């Protein structure tokens with residue numbers, strides 16, 4: 001049984017259940033163009049292609065989830081810092097959001113992190129990103145602090161980051 005079969009979620013809608021996850025795959029340079037399309041569509045401050053290439057060069061854990069037709073459902077990137085995994089990016093394609101795929105990707109991510117010996121997951125999130133905050137809260141992440149003026153905001157303003165942690 002592969003990882004994807006083991007972690008198959010209880011999907012909530014008929015649309016989502018018609019869509020089957022393919023096997024989770026390591027991000028390859030040739031996937032970055034498709035990832036960037038989603039990244040630019042859903043993030044107000046998207047990563048650049050260079051950010052993804054740099055992540056590969058730095059040997060971060062970068063994974064994509066295709067569907068049964070090889071279309072991307074979403075992706076996530078994390079890096080190991082001793083025994084703590086740092087979640088850098090988790091993204092679900094816009095038309096598939098709110099159907100359980102974020103939780104599914106989180107299941108995959110925490111599974112991989114545990115297998116790599118991580119004891120916890122740390123992340124930063126914009127407090128204004130209520131969809132992401134909700135996902136993390138529902139998943140059991142707890143707020144542990146704030147990083148002041150961490151993110152760029154509109155009109156040269158800055159937004160704090162909420163720092164959250166999940167013990168594994």
Ligand SMILES: CC(C)(COP(=O)(O)OP(=O)(O)OC[C@H]1O[C@@H](n2cnc3c(N)ncnc32)[C@H](O)[C@@H]1OP(=O)(O)O)[C@@H](O)C(=O)NCCC(=O)NCCS
Pocket residue numbers: 042043088089090091092093096097098099100101102103104125129130131132134135138
């Ligand atoms: C954040 C994101 C990854 C969540 O993925 P998702 O597939 O939309 O989330 P899910 O459907 O798995 O929902 C997970 C939880 O979040 C909550 N949630 C999902 N969509 C929501 C919405 N629109 N409003 C409020 N809560 C929502 C649900 O309550 C759900 O909890 P439950 O399973 O207990 O009901 C996704 O919305 C996304 O890619 N957003 C844009 C990119 C981003 O902001 N990434 C995070 C920072 S890098």
